[in-house]
Amino acid sequence: MIQPRDGVARIARLGPPLTVAILAGPILAGLAGTILPAFGYLPALGGARLTTDAFATLFAMPGIARSATLSLTTGLVSSGISLLLVMLFVAGWAGTRSFSRVQSMISPLLSVPHAAAAFGFAFLIAPSGLLARLVSPGLTGWTRPPDLLVLNDPAGLALIAGLVVKEVPFLLLVTLAALPQIRLTETRALAAALGYGRIAGFLYLAWPAIYRQIRLAVFAVVAFAASVVDVAIILGPNIPATLAVRLVGWMNDQNLSMRFVAAAGALLQLVVVLTALGLWIVVERAFARLREALCARGTRLRRDAGLRHASLGLMTLSGGIVLAGLVALGLWSVAGLWPFPQPLPSTFMLQPWMETLPRVAGPLATTLAAATLSTLIAILLTLLCLLRERDTGRTGGRKALAFIYLPLIVPQVAFLFGLQFLFLSVGFVASFSGLVLAHLIFVLPYVFLSLSDPWRAFDRRYEAVAAGLGKRRWRTLLAIRLPMLARPILTAAAVGFAVSVGQYLPTLLIGAGRLPTITTEAVALASGGARRTIGIYAFLQMLLPAIGFAIAIALPALLFRHRRAMQS
Amino acid sequence: MNGLTLDAITIALGQRPLLAISARVAPGETLTVMGASGSGKSTLLAYIGGFLAAEFSASGRVYSGDAEITSLPAEDRHAGLLFQDPLLFPHMSVAGNVAFALPANIKGRAARLEQAAAALADVGLADYGDGDPATLSGGQKARVALARTLVSEPRMMLLDEPFSKLDAGLRAQIRDLVFAKARAAMLPVILVTHDEADARAAGGPVVTIGEDA
Amino acid sequence: MNRLFAAATCLAALSVLPAVAADPDPKNWDAVIEAARGQTVYFNAWGGSPNINSYIEWTAGELEKRYSVELVHVKLDDTANAVATVVAEKAAGRDDDGTIDLIWINGENFASMKEQSLLFAPGWAEDLPNWRFVDFETQTTIRTDFTVPVEGLESPWGMTKLVFFHDEANTPTDTLPQSADELLQWARQHPGRFSYPQPPDFIGSSFVKQVLSEKVADRAVLLDPVDEASFDAVAAPVFEYLDELHPLMWRQGRAYPQNYPAMKQLLADNEVDIIFAFNPAEASSAIANGELPDTVRSFTFPGGTLANTHFVSIPYNSSAKEAALVTADFLISPEAQARKQDPTVWGDPTVLAMNKLDADDRARFDALDLGIATLAPDELGPALDEPHPSWMDRIEDEWRRRYGVAN
Known part of the structure; x- marks a missing residue:
């Protein structure tokens, strides 16, 4: 050598x-x-002295198991939905003009800071938010915002949605980077010639190679989503909040002995992230099995137009939500008084x-x-x-x-x-x-x-x-x-x-x-x-x-x- | 003039032996190496040229004339390379590609451009110097690649299926041009190909490696 | 091993030496001003309000002009972060070149720093030249911060009192509650139209303390530290009250605004009808800034609401104590205090006594238009003393245990 x-x-x-x-x-x-x-x-x-007191206090915290579970589930579910969406979209549309359109709409969103995206999203979907204002009182009859628990819901659905719209651009970009590894046009033609639907053909022939490429990036998304702080404060549940949010709260507690609990909580957070990754690997395997089983049975999924259009629609929606949220924030930056249900500020400044x-x-x-x-x-x-x-x-x-x-x-x-x-x-x-x-x-x-x-x-x-x-x-x-x-x-x-x-x-x-x-x-x-x-x-x-x-x-x-x- | 000597060269990928060869190529002569794709014939050129990827292991010596070049870095071996693709540097002009290849002892921008222009004229592309390589036809690109190689004053030429992507009419024309230029410069040439017509046109000895196992 | 030993020896040697840099003595004010020249004060103060940020910026400009002191506003989202920084610095042995020179502080954070000996020498606050204007005789909270003796460890900056706001356009004045009990009654009639920030947010916890102060049988027990044995019995009425209130609140108590500004936004968005703040002029300045409609008005409970003082304090390891002293003194100058009370600037009530000021300075305050939604000082109602800080901790723990996890 x-x-x-x-x-x-x-x-x-x-x-x-x-x-x-x-x-x-x-x-x-x-x-x-x-x-x-x-x-x-x-x-x-x-x-x-070395003690385990901090862990005892940590585990005695009300709702600590619920907080940890929330971090775990919101992290896993949001990552799962994001990846599924990106996968179906790339499978159904890669190489088409719609694909480049959505790509050019979504790519710039990668640079939108998480907190800004979350704020925009919150203002969009809140009962007093822009969407409600656009249809009120005309369609809804609401002259005051309805008392609906849309944001900060205990199950973390708003948090999951907020994470999805921000994770989708990242996953789309890493997938795009991996795309040249496969011969897209040839693969498509081959799958079509064998009578497979577009999505099925892509999943059987191209996805395993792509996923190998993006796997670590996906892990990073799972880890991030299971430990995010700013987005969870804005959109996540309050009673109790996710583990990461409570953790930062303990770090900031005026009772300084809470620092020990916070440190113990940080380790619990690490365990939560590792558990999330472990579960993710299990789901990965199950998904691969399912794909192999379908492939072995020759399931062709030829009528996938509905699924394809759903994925296109959801991708567009996901990008549109972030964009609309940003527009809303932009409006707010020059808004004077803006009472409900006016769709636009009554004064600008x-x-x-x-x-x-x-x-x-x-x-x-x-x-x-x-x-x-x-x-x-x-x-x-x-x-x-x-x-x-x-x-x-x-x-x-x-x-x-x-x-x-x-x-x-x-x-x-x-x-x-x-x-x-x-x-x-x-x-x-x-x-x-x-x-x-x-x-x-x-x-x-x-x-x-x-x-x-x-x-x-x-x-x-x-x-x-x-x-x-x-x-x-x-x-x-x-x-x-x-x-x-x-x-x-x-x-x-x-x-x-x-x-x-x-x-x-x-x-x-x-x-x-x-x-x-x-x-x-x-x-x-x-x-x-x-x-x-x-x-x-x-x-x-x-x-x-x-x-x-x-x-x-x-x-x-x-x-x-x-x-x-x-x-x- | 220097011939090229391959002394007991073996190349393996991990535990899998790919090829073993010994040969002597006289100045102006072409040795054609044939083998199926995947037989490792391209790695032979990589070994001689000094750019074998780290995952391959190889042994044996390469001599250019009397000098052993086996342990020299690639840039000191002066192996003119032509691949399937012309591999013109896309960020340079046509003349820029050729001028880049000129040896360092030709000083001065004007002198270098003049030499590059002369080399282009020599392959029938006198007016294309300022152009963008991406706008040339396949045959024109191949000529520029040849001109680029020749001006670098190589001691040998290593050809890795350089004609396989050209269509039939063009192919014979470029092939003849390459061999004519190599002979005129008295360069030893190793041609790797799986095309019998290439081997015939080269006119020299033919070895076949990596018989399908 | 050798290096460790050497380091330990050095530390031991240092600890028996007198402090290298002599601490400033505010009694020798000219020397303080001289030493402060050219120093930079890192002022750690909550940065969530553009008004307050602008006011601090003005202060910085004046200090530069008058004393060649550079004031840098380190904008915090939570004062406890600054406490944490000093703790971490103490842990790391950074005893004389700390990164914080002045902290905006009161209540638990003060109690905590005092208890940990993280503050600059006692007494300095009452040695400041402008202390002579401070109204410590009638405003008892200036020398007792949440029942904890101040001992000149922090210098007063402004007065706060719990005040409620409503929008006249939606909630007529004659329907307003006059006490915590009436608030509950009002919530029964107007379900979903009231909320409070989730404890341990400072304002949210203060609301719970207001209820505590009203519902407790004997208010005097709140001035002492919590007695665990009797806590359940003493606090029982509070939690009965909250048990009943929560289902009547905004989102049925399943979500809470994060802090006061978020709650203010709820009023602006017409999601709730009644909010409250610790600054009587807050509604007026929000109207001036276009954040609230000009139909918003203030009210308090005739039986009294919580009142306290907010302060600035100097960490023991500040590297610019002289300039920090100069800043603290400037903050209680009549000029700075009058400007602060202007609702178009900030609207924070002064800590100075009008009768201690000369005629010119008094005129500065008289000239202020407190704003349409600000109650005059005599309309603010009686002041309830803040309970001992241990009540806040205990109540917050109990709140978390009872309401921190939804079923």
Whole structure:
């Protein structure tokens, strides 16, 4: 075997250990910082002995089993519905014009922050919300909002719906990224020739390969949905709330001994997430069995038009809900008094905008600087890892993938509090470098995941040709591979940028409030329920990622405007 | 002029042996390697060219003239490659593709572009330098790929079914052009193909590897 | 091992040395002002209200101009986060360069920080130059924060009193309840039109305390810490009351607004008819901001409603104590207090005594138009003392146990 000894290879060797250190180090250290107080060890609060008292208190909390179950069920059900919807939609429509239409409607929604989407959704469906206003009093006879439990219902249905509309864009995009792995047109033709319905053919022939590709991303969705805080506060049940929401409440309890219970709760949250993933794997197997059984029986499901149109309708609805919610928020940002049942505000005012805009400069600068820096570092590390992957073959990459997904699967609350403590001890809290590092933990996985597929799919014969022409590896990298991958690299950067902009808990804890970003400001204002200001900040929160994505699309289009093959 | 010597080369994927070959190719001569798809004939070119993927294991030596190149990195082996696809760099102009391949000792932008233009004229594409490679026809692309390879002053040419995607009329034309240029430059050539007509046109010795097990 | 030992030795050595940086002495005010110059104060204060945020911004501008002090508003969604930060810093041994210099605080958070010795030296608040204007004689809550002695550990900032709001257009004034019992009666007649934020939200818990104060047989027991032995008997009337009220509430008590602003939105959206707040001018400023219709009015219970004071306090490990003192002093200056009481700015009642002010300063307050929906000070009704903080904790626990899990 020829081990490359050039400079690129030498530098690339640093990639994987650095990446693993950045991802796994803070998470493991943070987990330790959570586990110790859970077992009673936190000298500053007088906990010097190891006890299980915190767990006893935790399990004696009223409704704790219900809260944990709620986290589990809302997480599983919302992920299940989202994936099913995306699967049926891709199966039924991939490659059609309707598909591209829905895709172009839904893709930008990925950059909408969760809290903003949830607020918009809440205002849409509340009994006093936009939908009720549009049909009242005309159709309903309501002159006052009806007393209906639509939001915050004890079963978490509103929460599930809110999670679904936000998870669908993400799952659709990861599925789209996996789609080139299969030969869509040929597969479709083959299935059709054998008399299979579109959905059945796709599920039998293409889905297993796609699912293998997106499986870890789906796990990340399950883990996120089972431990989400902001969306659950806005849409989730109150009595009791989901575990993650109560957990953050205990962290903030004025009775400081509740910190121990919160730490124990964070571990319970970890168990809930792991259980959710375990159950998900069981469902996965059952689904695969079912598919195999149907396939073995030759079930062709030829009359799937109803199902196909339902999936198209639901996808459109899901995207439409988020868009309409955003429009509603936008309206609120300029609304004066807006009493029920008026479908539009009775007065408009720009005052909230005028008051807010001068105030955003500082947070905006912090947001931009942290996002730019963490994204650049993430891109660099990702490139090094991917370069290294080539030198070692792909087996190493598979194992590293587990580390890459670690920050997406371990619930944030389970390790961030411990991490904050760790950073405090080394004077890293409230420092800009600490903030960038904290963001990097979450930016890196997304950048790696968006870039690795196009990177691996790159036709390496181009590099062989360049090497055969006598070009050094770094020159091949700079002159051939990087320019040809300009679009996916910029897209990955835009994704990383968006992720950084959206970070709330890490910014709050590691920035110690001294490094406010657009997102921490938005959530602080959201606690005051001021719909107007929420509308403004949500707008800004969406604007930044949108600009990032616009650059990722426009820049290569401009640079390579005379090169047709670089346009798609 | 340097010939190319393959000394007891074996390539395996994990535990599965793919091929074993020893051969000597004289300057201006073409060795045709035939084998069914999946027989590993492309990995032979990868091994000689120095870009064998890490999952393959291989042994044996490669000599260019008297110099052993087995442990040299790909960029020091100067193996001109032509694949099924022309693999023109899509972000460069036609002339840019050719100029990129010029050796570093040709200095100056104007001088390099002039050389590139001359090389394009040599394959009958004198007016296409400023164009976008994506707008060329299949035959034109193949010519640009050939011009690009030749200007890099290779010590050998490795051809991986380079004609298989061209339609029949064009195929003979490009094939003749490639072999003519290779002979004129006195380059040793290894051609990997499963097309008997290619083997005949090459005119040199033929070995068949990886008989279907 | 060696390094650990060395570190331990260092710590031991440090602990017997006197504090390196001498703490400021507000009695020597000129020295404080001099030292404060150029310092930055990180003021941790709830950031959920655009009005209050603007007011703090104005304060920052004035401090910069007058004292070259930079004030940075760290916007919190919950004051307990700031307490948590100081706790974490103490745990990490960050004893003299903490990230928080001033906290907006009262009640449980104060009690908790006082008990944990997380606050800057006692007495400083009453040594501030502007303390001479503070109305501590008649406003007893200025020196006793939820029954806990303040001891000059926090400086008063504003007065709060529980006040109810309704929309005249929907709820005529003569139908309004005059006590907790009448509120229950009103809810029977108007099911689904009242709610309160879910405890442990501060405002929601305060509503429960208001009911407690009205329903308890002997109000005096509330001034002492909870006695576990008698708690069930003392609190029984409260939970009988809530048991009856909840099914008559908005969403039958199966969902709650998260906090006051959410409840205010319910009134604006016409989902409920009666809400309440801890700031008598809140309705007027909401009308001014277009958040509530101009038909909203205030009322209180003639028998009295809860009243308290909110404060600012300095953590023991603040790195800018001088500038924090200057800020606290500026916040109780007549000029800053008058501006704060202006309903178009914030509308938060002053902690100053009018009779201690000179004529010019008094004129600033007299000139204020308190707003159409704000009750005059003499219409606010009697003030009920806040119970000891342990009642809040205990009541919240009991609330969670009884109502925190729906059947």
